[in-house]
Structure formats: structure tokens, C-alpha cells
Amino acid sequence: MRSHTDKQLRRILTDVLGLKPGQADDFGADTGLFGHLPELDSMAVAGLLTEMEDRLDIVIEDDEVDGELLETYGNLLAFAEAKREAA
Amino acid sequence: MNVTSYPCPLPDGSSAEEYALAFKRGAAQRLLIIPALFDEGHRMRRLCIDVMRRLDGSGIDCILPDLPGTNESKADLGTLALADWAAAASAAASHFGATHVLAIRGGGLVVPAGLPGWRYGPVKGASLLRTLIRARVLSSRDAGREENGEGLLIEAQEHGIELAGYRLSAAMVQQMQAAQPNAELAEIEQDLLGGSPLWLRAEPDADAAQADALAAYLTMAIRG
Known part of the structure; x- marks a missing residue:
């Protein structure tokens, strides 16, 4: 059973990457993001983070954003869930 | 057309x-x-x-x-x-x-x-600005330069700034920061x-x- 945050995060990535509906359902914890998906340049990552803030109602500090955070879907989801619990 | x-x-x-x-x-x-x-x-x-x-x-x-x-x-x-x-x-x-x-x-x-x-x-103007500043912080970091988003915003409101290739005046930044749709x-x-x-x-x-x-x-x- 996927958490609400998990579903929302898949929806956000679908919007940012222009994926077909359902395509993000195949994302696993190890699915590579930044560095694996050529579309994700710094502007796209910035848009992704702002969209996460708006839709998940969290605040992301610049120093929390590093290569590791965006390396895999699992890392990004764990970060988003921790942020929401803390909020 | x-x-x-x-x-x-x-x-x-x-x-x-x-x-x-x-x-x-x-x-x-x-x-x-x-x-x-x-x-x-x-x-x-x-x-x-x-x-x-x-x-x-x-x-x-x-x-x-x-x-x-x-x-x-x-x-x-x-x-x-x-x-x-x-x-x-x-x-x-x-x-x-x-x-x-x-x-x-x-x-x-x-x-x-x-x-x-x-x-x-x-x-909101502030939200557009935040995304542009964040993109700059991320690309600077890729290039090995650490920048701070809040610091950049303060400096930009005083002196203007270049974000994602756009040269923004101090007035542009100030007005963006306050602008509501x-x-x-x-x-x-x-x-x-x-x-x-x-x-x-x-x-x-x-x-x-x-x-x-x-x-x-x-x-x-x-x-x-």
C-alpha cells in the first residue's frame, strides 16, 4: 500500500518528466533520477523542488539538496516523507 | 498568422x-x-x-x-x-x-x-523567483561554487542578479517578490x-x- 506522499510524488514526477499516466507506477526505490534521466537539468530540478513544496506543503532548504537526494526515487521519497512527518 | x-x-x-x-x-x-x-x-x-x-x-x-x-x-x-x-x-x-x-x-x-x-x-512572483534562484544555487553547486538562496535574494533586491541567463534589475526582483496574480x-x-x-x-x-x-x-x- 503506497502512502499519500508516495502517490503525490509519483504524480509530481509524472508532470515534470511528461510521463504517460501509470509510467511512474513502475518506479522502485532504486530507480535512478538525476543523472539517469537526461531531462533533469538544474532548472527542472528547481521546478521539481518548488512543486514538491507546494503540493506536499513542506519547505526544502537549499543545503538539504544534494546529489544523493536526487539519485534515486527511494531517496527522494524518504526525504519527502520525513519532511511531512516533521511538518 | x-x-x-x-x-x-x-x-x-x-x-x-x-x-x-x-x-x-x-x-x-x-x-x-x-x-x-x-x-x-x-x-x-x-x-x-x-x-x-x-x-x-x-x-x-x-x-x-x-x-x-x-x-x-x-x-x-x-x-x-x-x-x-x-x-x-x-x-x-x-x-x-x-x-x-x-x-x-x-x-x-x-x-x-x-x-x-x-x-x-x-x-506568485515570489514563487517564480524562488525557483529561478534555486536553479542558480543548484547549477553553481554543480560547478563547485556554494551559494545561499536567501543570501542571493537579499543581494538581488539591492543590486539585481542574473538568474537562468536573465539579467534582473533590483527593481524587477523587488517587484517580483511582492507581486500577486x-x-x-x-x-x-x-x-x-x-x-x-x-x-x-x-x-x-x-x-x-x-x-x-x-x-x-x-x-x-x-x-x-
């Missing part, structure tokens, strides 16, 4: 001819589209043009002006502020005799007063268009179904 121009006031008191794309057949209804700002303007341009072609087919005239400092404009973006874009949008509205307005994303921050119309994907326009929700918002796409994209839905809605709403 024609490439035309309109007389656009500049902050030094002079005036420049800025380009505009227009579908003009002398219709009674003329829609002014105020484009999304900065990088989003590029990502939303195809949708704008697709909607304009469809409206033209429905017998509604439409105009998409270049804002000074963007696209083919000779004006130096670094000398402009948000108020100058609002003045440009007003000048275009009056030059083309617009009867309605459609503001896309940040275009909603510079809507001319007194025209009925719609806002699609409205966004026009509240008088009716909002067009993404659900009406279906699909996902094209301004979010990492790569510019087109979506004929979204253009169909937006144009159909506008045609019905404008015809009343």
Missing part, C-alpha cells in the same frame, strides 16, 4: 516597437494573451500558438505580444522592472483594441486593468484542460488535447 508590432513605452520615457504574433481578421472579439515569464514563457509558447490557431478558426482574433527585453526585443532586460511589463501589456491591449485577456502563469502579474478574462496557472480574472483550472501542466515539463512539449480544451472553453466563454 502575422508578425506585427505595437508601440511599447520604455522606462526612460522613449518608446520601442515590440513584436507581436497576431491572428487578425477584424473580428469583434479580440483576445490578448499575456505570456508566461522567463523560462516558462518558452515552455508555454507552443500551447499559446496552438490555442491561437484554434481561436482563429473559430473567428476570434488573438494577439501574443513580446514583452520588452524578451524574444526579439532590443530593450535591455536588465533596465526593466515588472511595472514596465505591465505598461507593455496595457499598451498592447490598447493598440490592438483587446476585448478580453488570457494571462498565462506569471503573465497574471502584469494584467492590464479593466479587461475581462482568465488566468491559467496563476503564480491578478485576482479579478476567472481562473482556468488544469482539470479543465486535462493532462499535466506544460510549464512543469523539464523539456518543452506540446499537447494538442490541452490546446483543444482551452480553445473550446475560451470560444464558449468569449462568445457568451
